[in-house]
Amino acid sequence: MSMTTNPYAQRSQYNQDAILSATPVRLLTMLYDRLLLDLGRAEAAQSAENWSVAGENLLHAQAIVSELSSTLRVDAWDGGEGLMALYTYVSTAMISANIHHDIERTRESIALLEPLRQTWHEAAAMLPAQAPVTNIGGTLGVA
Template identity: 65%
Template sequence: MNNTVNAQRSQYNRDVILTASPARLLTMLYDRLLLDLGRAEAAQLASNWAASTENLLHAQDIVAELSSSLDVDAWDGADGLLAVYNYVSNALISANVDRDVERTRESIALLEPLRTAWHEAAMQLPAPATAPAVSAHPEFATGNLGVG
């Protein structure tokens, strides 16, 4: 029974990701990023270093995806956003290696306003008639970067 529920949940997450618009994918990445950081912070406070590491590494993967998909030539603020991503990436490494909850909190404080801004921007876009499928990133198809 539990395997069936997990398989259905995975399929649902995969379908949501594969049919999401680019704006929705971005907001989903930010949502999962902040979820990972919240979980990492809680794990650090509980001295659960394995859970902390797992969540911080996943957060680093998301920041790397955000950085690599950022088109710095598309708008004037892109270089600044890339600098934030680079700073947060280094902070997450430090948070993990040094078991430093303050670096995790600093990352949350930097990223939370960006998540809010991206959600607000995405809500102002017209809904696409049909969302393009995303197949270039296998982590999307497996649900590794999905929400939940």
């Protein structure tokens, strides 16, 4: 008997496998990619005054920033405290954007986080493929 597989279930399984097998470097870049995707979707939904979709995307973006914050080891490097302050600020901005339907706060969050996303991608591209990598709480270091 042939079983038909749901394409959505296949995609979900593929995404889960990609996350579970990702290196810490790749996982960090994936988180930043999704964070900016959520914020872009929230901005588009706010422009269309689709507040429920905007809220859903802002909440997901907040969850990603919360994860990045909770894993950040501020004492591991000189920029740790600054990055934590940025995460705190952006988190507050996203909450305000959601509560007050404030597209400018969403745009501000994008403007602050997009350069970080680019930097993490550039840093990941410079790491040797075989180098052991440690996740120092939202930042990366080569062991």
